[in-house]
Amino acid sequence: MTTYTYGKKAGLTKGLGLGSLHCVLFVSWALLVWFTSIVVHKNIANGGDSFTTMLNVVISGLSLGQAAPDISAFIRARAAAYPIFEMIERNTVSKTSSKTGRKLSKVEGNIELKNVSFSYPSRPDVVIFDRFCLNIPAGKIVALVGGSGSGKSTVISLIERFYEPLAGEILLDGNNIKDLDLKWLRQQIGLVNQEPALFATTIRENILYGKDDATLDEITRAAKLSEAITFINNLPDRFETQVGERGIQLSGGQKQRIAISRAIVKNPSILLLDEATSALDAESEKSVQEALDRVMVGRTTVVVAHRLSTIRNADVIAVVQSGKIVETGTHDELISNPNSTYSSLVQLQETSPLQRYPSQGPTLSRPLSVSYSRELSRTRTSFGASFRSEKDSVSRAGADAIDAGKQSYVSPGRLYSMIGPDWYYGVFGTVTALIAGAQMPLFALGVSQALVAYYMDWETTCHEVKKIAILFCCAAVITVIVHAIEHLCFGIMGERLTLRVRERMFSAILKNEIGWFDDLNNASSMLASRLETEATFLRGVVVDRTSILIQNVGLVIAAFIIAFILNWRITLIILATFPLIISGHISEKLFMQGYGGNLSKAYLKANMIAGEAVSNMRTVAAFCAEEKILDLYARELIEPSERSFKRGQIAGIFYGISQFFIFSSYGLALWYGSVLMGKELASFKSVMKSFMVLIVTALAMGETLALVPDLLKGNQMVASVFEIMDRKTQVVGDAGE
Template sequence: MTLPADSSLSIKHGDAAGESDKVVSGKEDLCTAASAAAGPSKKTPTKKVSFLKLFSFADFYDCVLMTLGSVGACIHGVSVPIFFIFFGKLINIIGLAYLFPKEASHKVAKYSLDFVYLSVAILFSSWIEVACWMHTGERQAAKLRMAYLRSMLRQDISLFDTEASTGEVISAITSDIIVVQDALSEKVGNFMHYISRFLGGFIIGFVRVWQISLVTLSIVPLIALAGGIYAYVATGLIARVRKSYVKAGEIAEEVIGNVRTVQAFAGEERAVGSYRAALVNTYKYGMKAGLAKGLGLGSLHCVLFLSWALLVWYTSIVVHKEIANGGESFTTMLNVVIAGLSLGQAAPDISAFVRAKAAAYPIFEMIERDTVSKANSKTGKKLQKLEGHIQFKDVSFSYPSRPDALIFNKLNLYIPSGKIMALVGGSGSGKSTVVSLIERFYEPQSGQILLDGNDIRDIDLKWLRQQIGLVNQEPALFATTIRENILYGKDDATLAEIQQAAKLSEALSFINNLPDRFETQVGERGIQLSGGQKQRIAISRAIVKNPSILLLDEATSALDTESEKSVQEALDRVMVGRTTIVVAHRLSTIRNADMIAVVQNGKIVETGNHEELIANPNSAYASLVQLQEAAPNLQRHPSQGPTMGRPLSIKYSRELSRTTTSFGTSFRSDRESSIGRAVDGGDVSSRSRHVSSGRLYSMVGPDWPYGLVGTICALIAGAQMPLFALGVSQALVAYYMGWETTQREVKKISLLFCGASVITVIVHGITHCSFGIMGERLTLRVRLMMFSAILRNEIGWFDDVNNTSGMLSSRLETDATLIRTVVVDRATILLQNVGLIVGSFIIAFILNWRITLVVIATYPLIVSGHISEKLFMRGYGGDLSKAYLRANMLAGEAVSNMRTVAAFCAEDKVLDLYSAELLEPSKRSFTRGQIAGLFYGISQFFIFSSYGLALWYGSVLMGKELASFKSLMKSFMVLIVTALAMGETLAMAPDLLRGNQMVASVFEVMDRKSEVLGDVGEELTAVEGTIELRGVNFSYPSRPDVVIFQDLDLKVRSGKSMALVGHSGSGKSSVLSLILRFYDPNSGKVMIDGKDIKKLRLKWLRKHIGLVQQEPALFATSIYENILYGREGASETEVMEAAKLANAHSFISGLPEGYSTKISVIQEGKVIEQGTHSSLVENRDGAYYKLINMQRQQQQQN
């Protein structure tokens, strides 16, 4: 059995929450939610904030922008009712003067100029509307991002153990705030101009013919009711879809962040399965949301058709009784009904507001959270003189995530000023918890921690942490330069101070060997450095602040013997006169400590120096020493050091998955240059690459039945509008006929409208339901394809700064949603408009081909405005998207390394960096909004100008007796509906175009071929295990100019152990990377049993290799499942046997739930079964047992 070593073998119960900067997100199987901290799952009602709360971050300038944008939107909106005033005058002239067409022609030409003047007003008002709302939306969203991250950074560390995860934070910043920004910007402008059109239409209607307006007004409550029901239903469905997306994002973040572990254990298929399971509910909710949208919009159109039927009939009576003439009555009817139609057009904006209110709730909940970190409290005192006496008095403590597991029970410990105290003990004994409590990452349940006799809870926390230098067991570096990483220790440090700190930590030599030296980019989590190099940078960061107290948690564990000795000597010099606490597993590093305290079962059982404690052969300390000395062959070699309580076989350094001193980094020295590369150079191919429409729409090929049905219904829905316009214009003509003819025509038209009201509900419902299913299936398919494609890539691909876990999980979330917008949502709109335009032109050509040709001649002007705006949005939008990706990566990195950020009081530094990343999109949003608004205004100008041109030319045709009043009105009404539809499509362009720029990058990810090919090849019938590297030349892809191996020959015979030693960065771990085929050599061969491993099936190869890394990557599921990750399908007996071999069974069995955390089985949103793994599998009729049994059967079949 392959030892599943990269699992729970080194988990530290009690210490675990305090020993790592990594905040691991949750991961579940299809029906299983495993969380030690969360307890029972509860179904909570959907919560949302008020609409006005979305604008909480608007300042005076934003208020000015919103005021100007609102004025422009209102002028833009009322322009349509004003247009109908002019239109009514023309109708009367034309309708009453049909016996004298030449005189009427002259008057119509004069009034047509009014349309041109109105078009100019629309140009400027729509320009101001779009420009101001886009700019203020970007500004307020940037401030919301800042406030959210600021709040996250100010929370207590315990929050990140129990409530928040990196996935949730990234989801909030990338997805949820974009939803809020959408509501804050163009959507508000659109909504206001539709509402102003609605109000303006009714006001003008009441002034002109109040009877018609009053009848229409009675229908408004039905419209509001239909919209309200839709909004209510949509709120819950949207929140559920969002929640399922958040869970999937957490899984993606975790898997990609631990991709080396995933690939080493051939866990790609399991990862994709977990990701698929998290997404599966979105299909159900998405289908319901689509149906709700269709029925909601269909109901709105149904009410509007019925209102037209009523108004056409009632207007005929008004004209017959001479209350108003035909022109006034008709235009009042049009005004009021189109005003009512504006409510329907505002429905998508209302939907955006609903989504924003739901998405904003967790964001504002975090921002307004009361339990903020003590670091921001100004009530604490600052000691005038710090000596450094530390005392624990009767301290009792348990982690918030595991309140039932007591770590310390009345712990007492005293560390004199300037002395070195070493803490030793078994794994999980609580050594690192002492460090966490001194840093005040957590507060004890009872007892006191005193500094120079002062309770540290009474001391200003930021000042306290500034006096402490911390080096963690797992060094957390940020994706910036070496210099910037060291500056986290002291923000205003000079270059001389940085160099001195690096020199003391023995880091200066390898830094100077790097091409860019201190300006070398270290990559995400320090991925571009070896484990030893990372640790030395972390030590430099702690030293540069010249602290009074040093906390060293396995500070030298990653160093080779020579470097360890030098660093230890440097630390010895630095520790003189400082209070130092050393958490140690390797006892050789603490022999010279002033005092040694042995921690067992939450208490200090022994204290003294090395000689005093070792003198008693029965002491706990002596037992620990004897344990290490009794197993010399199980200890780590000099570059790794022995591990207390974990006598495993050779434990290799994390350098396995890291590039080393020799290969350094692939990025330019200047931070801005590297960012420029990531934004500009890194995405050149995706921005220049053309994606054919055929391939784009082939993505929905498997769902063609839904597409066919949806297309037919969308075309019918679009074709309804020109037919509706034809009926309305026929009613207008009828008003100038005799009463009997008018009655007959009006009755026929009203009945047709009643029939259309039923059809519109059906076609809209089917359209949006069909495309909703297509959209959700496409999103699911694209995410799975992208996720699978990402995991297929070789490890070298993940070394690139563009491919960090934060960026990739962000792209999985946003790109798939936006490709749905491009392919499905855009298709819905376009198909409806195709039906509308084709139907309109056919009818118009039949009625009067001359007028139709003139109107068609104006369409290139309209389309040119649309294309210009599209090109602008594509160019600038791409840059803005990349800028947000950089900011999102920084935010995710800060939260995942929250303990490091807090320990070095770097919250303000992170916020400054984040603010700088947001500055560019904020500054450019003004120019972007101006240009987008201008082109949108020009396109609107063309639309309304075409009305004046069409009416003027129609009057000319009437003067020449080439057209009748009837054909002119019908053609004009049909074409006006077409032009309005095109105008509405332009208004939605900002939404649609954001998706266009993402399409190429999606296909780039899916099409990329891994350089380490792959899962084809042969499998050996028997594996003896002889490994040979013959003539290997190798350099890392990120640094092809730096040679790691040159003609390397190495052979390990079957069944034998070989230790690789050498200084940090010499290439030891590169050997392991080549054996695992994380990378392929440039030349030469890596062979197993005489067979080149390139010819072996990759997953088969990796399944025969057991890997233990320096920094174990555990997944946020049960201990049982983590061990099971080493061999899928292993029995419970085999799992426990592996734990015993790893000396982990005893401490696992001592946990409250043993091998299992609490497991909740969830079905349809409800917890149907809960308990531990062992208790649940005993119930043969339970859902959990059936699920486990089903999975095992599937594994056996596979």
């Protein structure tokens, strides 16, 4: 409701702002008409020169008014640019591109944390480590166990240099890792996290994040070591199979085995396992644990374990409690003391219903596995589903595309039915919009009447100028009121429509079956983006464009009534030039507004890459994949950039042509007016008044017709909103029925 309240205030503010702008313009014109009459009366200038000057001032004022939104865009751009440049110019504590660090000729794998003190930057008042010490011998398996929040995973982050310690030092083979080249350091380390982070690309590309130049043989060898090769060979495209956003097409165990393949493809000297099997069910855990046992041989390995059954064979088990090492030893040494902290942890897990399973599968009952798997499905983002082939994805996407084709057009009646509950706001908004539109022909009539009055005697001129000035002053007061009411009413309608559409869309999304979300077009990031943008776009089509349309309808009606009353002959002649004038304005509007085209779809892939990289930043940093991500991102920006450049050139050409049409039409209308005057079929007064009124009308009609492509394009985009709302789930139970 906060956005609704803000939207109402924004609508009222917009109306008052536009009304005040027109008020100032009307008052200025009243003053200008009066002052020009004084200039003409004192023979400082004649009526023609005065009218030309006045018209130039009026046009310049209108141009400044039209430029106001662009000026505000610059202000918004400056505000948006500040955090962007702040981020670009920020000096990071550690830089992977730095070439100043040393590279060791040989890595043994001895790691030592010596008197390390650390607090997370987001919580500087919470001390994680205070003079923490830990020795990890080369080639040994060291397991870190302890309760949640004890600091186990922080050790992994410090070794990877995701964070810098506040005090103390971390040594690799006796060298402070601060002095080592960061990219080189991370290339010596393989990291497997609790939640495997995969990117929306092929299995091969995901493994290549571990080593860019890995050959197919190296990839296959890594897949064999991680026991991933079996299920990969059963896939339709094997290593070229797309895994989907965040690896959604794979089960939890399959994703974790690919993550292990990625970690070991570079043959690291150090392996860091941060609860690598805790997110898996018992069956997947067993196979993944066997793969890990195989790859840990001969490497310095740090294992952060929650399930103590997985680290029984570790060379050293370190118990971490409140940021300190309280016990170290082997499993047998620690378990032999029934009063040890380690023994208490083991007993706690053995008696816990959820944790009562060893890593060996035969002792685990099937109902327990299912129960635990369901618990995970509720609490984690892993679906735990078996792999679905890309062909299935394509078939689903094709079916959805057919459904979309059926909804490629939405009738105006259905569009406007969405604002039906707010019809009374529509009535007030429509009436005030018609009045606001009718003001411009009256202005044109007043200006042209002033030109005629300047050639009359002084007494008549004073009388006419007084009437025009009073008319403009009255219009100045009325314009504030009508614009405020118009934009307040349409603003309320727009915000209520946006709220209504988002609620219905979100409700419809939640009712779809899980398989619907497997389609890349229905990825979480895209759905969130559509939920935000398409409701706003629907508001723009149904409400914002409608208000402009109604204003211009009021303008056209008023202008034609005035013009036909003044002189029907010159009105018909000027009407004959409307096709050129209107086509010129349509061309201008279309190509200027479509300078870059609608590139939102072209940017979707780039946005997905950026979103995945940011959400999986630890994985990107651990595998030094920043440059690779940047290359992928830059590659996806090439097409929209090229399209924008080409459309910009076309827009410039057609903008020039449109201006030629417009000024040619003006010249033709004035020339034919002089012909009518020569034949005494029209007076100078009627020609100028009709010309001014109808030129304003042509501008309005051009602007109105220029909205048609927006409405048609908007109708196609809005169809996707109703496609989501109207879609029937294929699983009735998922719809809550």
